[in-house]
Amino acid sequence: MVSYKVNAIYLNDIFNPKKNSLSFLRFVLAALVIFSHSYTLGGFGSEALFGSTQETYGGFAVYNFFILSGFLITRSYITSSSIWRFLWNRILRIFPGFWACLIITILIFAPIIYLAENSSLTGYFNSKTDHPLDYLKVNLFLEMRQYSIANLLKEIPFPKAFNGSLWTLIYEFKCYLLIAFIGALGILTKYKKFITYLFLCLWLIYIIDIAVPGAASKIFPYFSDIYLLRLSMYFLAGATYFLFIENIVISKKFFLFALGLTILSIQNNFYLLIAPLTLPYILFWLAFKLPFTNFDKYGDFSYGLYIYAFPIQQMLSFFGLNTKGFNIYFILSLLMSMIPSVLSYHIIEKPFLKLKTIQIKQIRLLFKR
Template sequence: MPFNDSFNPRSNSLNALRLLLATSVVVSHSWQIGGYGAQPSFGGVTLGVWGVYGFFAISGFLITRSRLSGRPVAGFYWARLLRIYPGFVVCIFLVAFVFAPVSAAISSGSSYNFSSGLSYFLRNIPLYAPVLSQEGIGNTLAAAPYAGVWNGPLWTLFFEAACYVLIGVAASLITRKLLPGAVAALFGGGTAVMLAHLTFGLPLPQLVDDTLPLVIAFLAGAVLFLCGDKVRLRPLTVIPAVAVLAAAGAFGLAPAFAGLPIAFLMLWLGNVLPLQRVGSTHDISYGIYIYGAPLQQMLYIAFPQAPLVVYIVLSLALVFVIAFLSSRFVEEPALRFKSRVPFGQSKVAVSA
């Protein structure tokens, strides 16, 4: 059966996988934020970045599916905004005006400056946009191993949103018949550029070097949806996907080649794992991702001598609670407004 026919959007294990991926990001960052040394990595890619690849791959599939579902175009953008932005705004508000001043109060040699906190909040409002974003708040993290950065993982959100817009605009400008080829061409072009960078030293700005692999992973998920009537997620096809992924890591080519096999494996696992109930009521994966780093900074300040295992366990216990509160009292209430689109109601034009 083609994948698009076998995939059940209301009964799958993708929420469970996103929970696992978000947890892997927090675990990976424990080494860096807690001062325990280098993050665990494979093929020059840290565990946390592997997790982000998986996030982007799943998003590419789901966001493309949402854009082509026939809902109003404005409704697509409004739903995406509600999914990311309210939780993000509350998070940076808490960091600026709760976490940072509390950290200064319990850390010797640290002081909180309200104007710096306000600047942090206002400059990061545009979804932690490059150039505009502010990483630190005064000298509140001056003594921390990962000094001056309260919430590093947030930098990916701007580019995830940019991928949403990319798919949204492409689906508006390109007919449904030509869209798979166009997205596949973007995916192939991005892969070629990244491969040239890794193998021949093609110079890329650091921001492009960091971002392009995430875009490739997103486009891989999009391609799998657009070509889902031709893709069979059978156990035998999993073996070459794992082989390609392992080879990409072993030869240091994961940023170029990991996107497609990761997308394939994530969607296959989402289809076959019996974890449909995980995250079906309260999806806390997003909260884990956005609150992991600032909570780990607070934990280091409170318990700077904690052993690594204790630090990881405390980090996960705390972030799971905060992520649940974010899901229950911020993200879910915001999503109830999905049907109240405040702008444009034109229907999606699905071309033959």
């Protein structure tokens, strides 16, 4: 027993915040979302791997995003000098890119479609239905309340919605606030097991809801929004891994066991039950064992890829490129989405992230206004 503990490799032993494959995994997950959406947005039917009763590729990717986020955001809070610094950094990471995406959608993407449909931009900003400025105004604080603009995109496989990916961002930010609240109470440092217990409670409620649909909202009315339950559960799974980074043994045998069990669950229809337990281990093993440590040498484009791909795919379908077949449609979607993703990182995200060094007094003044 003693020799095992001495020879064991723990997650903390292989975690290097500056040298890992996290950026590579985030990029792969963003590409997987595009792959998933290609079925629906291109009109190619349903996805095959997970089956309609279990999970889509996109759902799989989003949940893994939240696992990674839980790990990194918890680390961000613990290493931040104050709660104000933590919140400021989170705002800088999510809002500038999001706001830019909304603005670009109403000033570039939607006008291109409007011009193609009407041969003129006259009337675009006088639209009586789903006004472009309303799209910006009602969606400004992450909660997506309007998806269509000027009644456009009516004749494509997934009509009217310009960006169906942005809805997850409000849940992401709510998880940030949860960590800030729990952290302010001292739980992240003094009562780490609370996070694990909270994760297990959510997992239990999740299982009950699978067995008895709608049960979650009866147990806790706030979970009438089932995505809040699922996404926060996966987020807390990632948070648990960081909090117990010194206690989690990293082993190829455990990795293969988790991977094998996950594959078996997909084949035998119990994936939803065990994924919250197996996916985090698989993900973090890959994150710190894969060799793609310089993948973000030229920038981290995963956020931009995630938020811009949907409107790009809708535009490709509008102009009939989905008729070229699934493979061409998917490849075009990925390549075309890289353009705004790279621009977003270098023009919007990276410059705003440099504001992380702003003085704490200035941050407090911003929050008090």
